[in-house]
Amino acid sequence: MKTRTAFVLSSLLGLVLLTGTVASAQGPTPSPSPQPSPTPQTYPTKGAVDRQPATPADEEQAGRYTVVSSIELGVRGLSVDGNNNKYRSDLNYGPGFRIFDSSFLMRTKEGTGGLFDSFLVNSTGFGGDPYGSVRVNMEKSEWYRFDANFRRNTYQNNLLNLALGQHVRDTRHKFGDFDLRLLPNNRNLHFNLGYSLDRNSGDGVTTFDYSNATATLGSSSTVRGGDEYAVLRKIRTRADEYRFGAEGRVGLIDWGFLQGIRSYADDSRDFLLGASQGNNTTNTAFLGTFQLDLPTHGRAYFTRVNAHTFLAKRLDITARYTYSKARSHFALTEQDIGRTAGSGSNPLSNALTYSSLITAPGDSVRPAHLGEIGLTWLVTDKFRISETLRYNSFRNEGNLVYTEVTAALRANGTSLFNPAAVFVVPVDYTLNYRRLYNQLEGDYQFGPRLAFHFGHRYQNRHITTLDLGMTTTAQAAPFVEKDEAFNLHSNNFFGGFKARPVKSWTIFFDAARGDANDLFTRVDNRKSTNFRVRNRITPRQGLGINVSFITRNNDNPGETVIDRTLVGPQSARQFDVRVRDRNFSSSVDWTLPGGRYSLSTGYTHLHGTTDAAIAFFPLPTGCVGTTAVPLPPCAVGRSQYFLRDNFFYTNVSAYINRRLSAYASYRISKDTGQGDRLADVPNRLFIGSLPLSFQSPEVRLIFKVNRRVDWNIGYQYYDYKEKLSTAQNYRAHLPYTSLRIYFGAGESR
Amino acid sequence: MNRLKVFKWAFVWAWIVGLVLLFSTGPLFRSNAAGDKKHAPPTPAAAQPTANPADYVGAESCRNCHEDQFNNFAHTPHAKLANEASWQGKIVGCEACHGAGKPHIDAVNAAIDAGQDPTEIKEQDLKIRILKHESAKQVSETCLTCHSGREEHNNYRRGEHWRNDVGCTDCHSAHAPDPAPPKAQSHTFISENTLQKPDSSVLHMLKGNETQMCLRCHAEQKAQFNMPFHHKVQEGLVKCSDCHNPHGGFELKQTRLANFSASDAACVKCHNDKAGPFTYEHGPVSVEGCSSCHTPHGANNPKLLRRNNVFQLCIECHTNAHAIAGTGDDGASNTPSFHNLTQSRYQNCTTCHAMIHGSNAHPFFFR
Structure with missing residues (x-):
């Protein structure tokens, strides 16, 4: 979709603004400063008159305070060629008037002030951009410190390559943290009060599989044969968290306490405005009416205590214990009227028309414990040993009573259930988790130029699941659907060093070797070998070079098993996973003496390959054949994923003269993905990658109109191109113009 | 003996030898008294x-x-x-x-x-x-003398930055640094704090804007933050320290995972509809964490997923070797046989399993 109109309107607004700016520039400055204007011929070296940091004399005076402030406001145009939904999912910048950012700092000239010593407000993108944040910091050091952080995200997700393009979000997400610390600098006692909020609301689309969903706990054999339907979702979630605590010192012990409560609510609902044929429009299934309400409200209480001491300047001991208990209540109400697809030679005659009412009230609870101890022994001034021990556990238990009342009619009008089937299914699902984690490490400092570290990690996890339920009300006792227990151990060794062979060159190296465990996620690492080398070179002031290389080899050898799904000779197969990452990064940051020109450029290559054996079923009947009715060997294949991302960026800033500054930037992220490799589904090879390029040049010119006003004009361009499909490609043009108005230190420029 | 065992034994012996040296040749460490004093x-x-x-x-x-x-x-x-x-x-x-x-x-x-x-x-x-x-650790010890009592700082001596010899003054200036001179900067990314545009990094005595300072060293993450899908860190919506504690922590990567929750507290703080508890938890979400399926910093794939094809992501876990072998089915279960993965219907797992993070009403996350 193109937004030419907005583009033209915004450009016109920009011109109006520009005219106003120029007019303003010709008038007197609103508040003349006693400071002399910078010498025009002064070269902008650091420390030169027109580039010096503000001093109280050239800041805005407000009684006992000085003020440094600026605000940038203007207009942005937008023109999008291609897939606007994808543009909005990635970037979502819109056209129109914007407050791009603002900054306001007020602080005492010396010592302490009245109500506050310092007061700072910063905002970025809050005046209409999709990613807005406001941060407030206010402090009177003897009495309080207040930090607030409020953010707003206009979120859009509307993609063709996810869930058949049917999972859509268009929401406004607001969240923030507000923390007040009383007596912040008091080393014996201070208090903390906090509040966090989270609000998410908007519209969306999701999908619902009607008949399989009801069949699972209900009439599985009779109603199955449906479809997936895109349904609307009204999203409304909220959470509020309140915290209070204190920290202080008694004798040699630093202690802390925090108590909090978090309440949350999800009142989202799914519904259908009209009858839908579903994703498979060739079958007879449809969903006539659908409404799903699942209000979920809950609370979580958490308590944290911690203590710390540093004995004899040799032994650092830290301990922390956290307990939390979250409980949520929910009540499902779902109403559906629809028809299944039917089967056989005449699907319509075998289809069922049905009406269901489903309710499922219940609750779930999760108490969790977390205990942690850390010890550091400064054996000598150069040699330290650290020990970290953690134990955490939680138990997740959910209960509900699933009730389904279904009336189903055959095509000939006879009812399947007379008058209706009622299933009442109490369910109790429990997940228990315990984890013990221990890390022992040491480090040795040979001097300012060389330091080593080395250590070992051990982890033990114990997980059990229990799923109790009943299929009918007539059943005497619940059955255990799945009862599992796992006990997993892993060990890791790591070590590394930091060295400065010469003053300007620092090398960081570390390596790790060991294993992890993978109860649910076998794509995660089992045996890993990781290396990381990072170089920082600063041959002269203003020039910094970074070069780093990281390798990660993760091998999950899996199990060598006899594949019984194959017909004929049953062979041993290894269900393995191999993950290889090779990442290279380099960057150069160069500022010319005096700061007149600066260059920042870099290149990063992310190289990742995953190759996993998978079990899958390409035929509806499955792959378990018999010698009498052989099926092709089809159950085992490989899944491969390739990431070959090349990221290059360069930023140039230039102070051309005291009236004109410029910025130019170019960023490109190009993933070549699988390259020439092709998937071979008949031979059970799946290959995934998303080769694409995403580039963005940007230019910006800053004209200094007068001591208080800068006029900015700039242009950004985004180009997104996928290699395998053009459906989501887009090009976006974002010209903008703005004014930055300074109060206070701007006068010293 | 495989290579891992050799490696283990090498480390064990290194520890033993190191401890013997430590206790038997204590004077070795104290011999350079002048040097020690210099770097005390x-x-x-x-x-x-x-x-x-x-x-x-x-x-x-x-x-x-x-x-x-x-x-x-x-x-x-x-x-x-x-x-x-x-x-x-x-x-x-x-x-x-x-x-x-x-x-x-x-x-x-x-x-x-x-x-x-x-x-x-x-x-x-x-x-x-x-x-x-002085070395980063020595300088940091000076800061910790006063700053180590607070919960936020208590694990600095055991954190990743400590381990890699990154000290307090690599990021902070105890004097408060000179404000950077003004310069033209990006329009959509948060820019460095300058003389005219101070931000909260000034109050925390950081040498520069927090995000930009982190990305100077963490270049891999910088590339990820420039992918089409990314957390809006460079845009200023979130900060590195929202999810990581730069001063150390009990968790790997210094993530703020365990402040008060059993699962990924750093993630569910904003994504609170994923926090649960759910009657039916999706095991990896509770036990392995969000990063099992998502790359938190940025990705080319939708929803920051680790694979562009969702079914590949799912089936790489839902391949149960034991079940194939007929020796059990503990862990992630295999997909039922009617899931014909050559059809797009079954390649888009979340069209049916829409509540994949956890559900209160359906064991297979349908609603």
Whole structure:
């Protein structure tokens, strides 16, 4: 979709603004400063008159305070060629008037002030951009410190390559943290009060599989044969968290306490405005009416205590214990009227028309414990040993009573259930988790130029699941659907060093070797070998070079098993996973003496390959054949994923003269993905990658109109191109113009 | 013996040999007394029992020669400790970190009296502690003397930055740094704090904008933050320290995972509809964490997923070798046989399993 109109309107607004700016520039400055204007011929070296940091004399005076402030406001145009939904999912910048950012700092000239010593407000993108944040910091050091952080995200997700393009979000997400610390600098006692909020609301689309969903706990054999339907979702979630605590010192012990409560609510609902044929429009299934309400409200209480001491300047001991208990209540109400697809030679005659009412009230609870101890022994001034021990556990238990009342009619009008089937299914699902984690490490400092570290990690996890339920009300006792227990151990060794062979060159190296465990996620690492080398070179002031290389080899050898799904000779197969990452990064940051020109450029290559054996079923009947009715060997294949991302960026800033500054930037992220490799589904090879390029040049010119006003004009361009499909490609043009108005230190420029 | 065992044994022996050396040759570590003194773990002068109280002359004395540093320092919380009752009797100000000032002033005055340019005095003759020549750990120990009591800082000595010898003053300036000179910067990314545009990094005495400082070293993450899908960190919506504690923590990667929740607290703090508890938890979400399926910093794939094809992501876990072998089915179950993965219907797992993070009403996450 193109937004030419907005583009033209915004450009016109920009011109109006520009005219106003120029007019303003010709008038007197609103508040003349006693400071002399910078010498025009002064070269902008650091420390030169027109580039010096503000001093109280050239800041805005407000009684006992000085003020440094600026605000940038203007207009942005937008023109999008291609897939606007994808543009909005990635970037979502819109056209129109914007407050791009603002900054306001007020602080005492010396010592302490009245109500506050310092007061700072910063905002970025809050005046209409999709990613807005406001941060407030206010402090009177003897009495309080207040930090607030409020953010707003206009979120859009509307993609063709996810869930058949049917999972859509268009929401406004607001969240923030507000923390007040009383007596912040008091080393014996201070208090903390906090509040966090989270609000998410908007519209969306999701999908619902009607008949399989009801069949699972209900009439599985009779109603199955449906479809997936895109349904609307009204999203409304909220959470509020309140915290209070204190920290202080008694004798040699630093202690802390925090108590909090978090309440949350999800009142989202799914519904259908009209009858839908579903994703498979060739079958007879449809969903006539659908409404799903699942209000979920809950609370979580958490308590944290911690203590710390540093004995004899040799032994650092830290301990922390956290307990939390979250409980949520929910009540499902779902109403559906629809028809299944039917089967056989005449699907319509075998289809069922049905009406269901489903309710499922219940609750779930999760108490969790977390205990942690850390010890550091400064054996000598150069040699330290650290020990970290953690134990955490939680138990997740959910209960509900699933009730389904279904009336189903055959095509000939006879009812399947007379008058209706009622299933009442109490369910109790429990997940228990315990984890013990221990890390022992040491480090040795040979001097300012060389330091080593080395250590070992051990982890033990114990997980059990229990799923109790009943299929009918007539059943005497619940059955255990799945009862599992796992006990997993892993060990890791790591070590590394930091060295400065010469003053300007620092090398960081570390390596790790060991294993992890993978109860649910076998794509995660089992045996890993990781290396990381990072170089920082600063041959002269203003020039910094970074070069780093990281390798990660993760091998999950899996199990060598006899594949019984194959017909004929049953062979041993290894269900393995191999993950290889090779990442290279380099960057150069160069500022010319005096700061007149600066260059920042870099290149990063992310190289990742995953190759996993998978079990899958390409035929509806499955792959378990018999010698009498052989099926092709089809159950085992490989899944491969390739990431070959090349990221290059360069930023140039230039102070051309005291009236004109410029910025130019170019960023490109190009993933070549699988390259020439092709998937071979008949031979059970799946290959995934998303080769694409995403580039963005940007230019910006800053004209200094007068001591208080800068006029900015700039242009950004985004180009997104996928290699395998053009459906989501887009090009976006974002010209903008703005004014930055300074109060206070701007006068010293 | 496989390579891992060799590696394990090498580490075990290295520890044993190291400990034997430590206890049997203790003098080896103490032999370089002068060197040790030079690099002794610095503590604020207030904590040095051997320091002569008369040698502490106060920050105003420093101002005479170091006015720029003094002016910057005067705005910092460090400068205000002198007014705090709980800090009365403690050495605060410049001398808390640099040591007693009188020997330094005497040395400089003596040099001036001798006709020497004070800027040309050799550093070792200045009789003052110059932290820039010390190791990151030594400098950090100085800061920790006061800052380690708070929960946020308590694990610094066991954190990743410590381990890799990144010290407090790599990111912070105890004096508050000079504001950066103004320069033209990006329009959509948060820019460095400057003279005219201070941000909260100024109050926290950071040397620069937090995000930009982190990305200077963490270049891999910088590339990820420039992919089409990314957390809007460079845009200023979130900060690195929202999810990571740069001062160390009990968790790997210093993530803020375990503040009060059993699962990924850093993630569900904003994505609160994923927090649960759910009646039916999706195992990996509870046990392995969000990063099992998502790359948190950025990705080319939708929803920050680790695969562009969702079914590949799912089936790489839902391949149960035991079930194939007929020896059990513990862990992630195989997909049922009617899932014909050559059809797009079954390649888009979440069209049916829409509530994949956890469900209160359906064991297979349908609703």
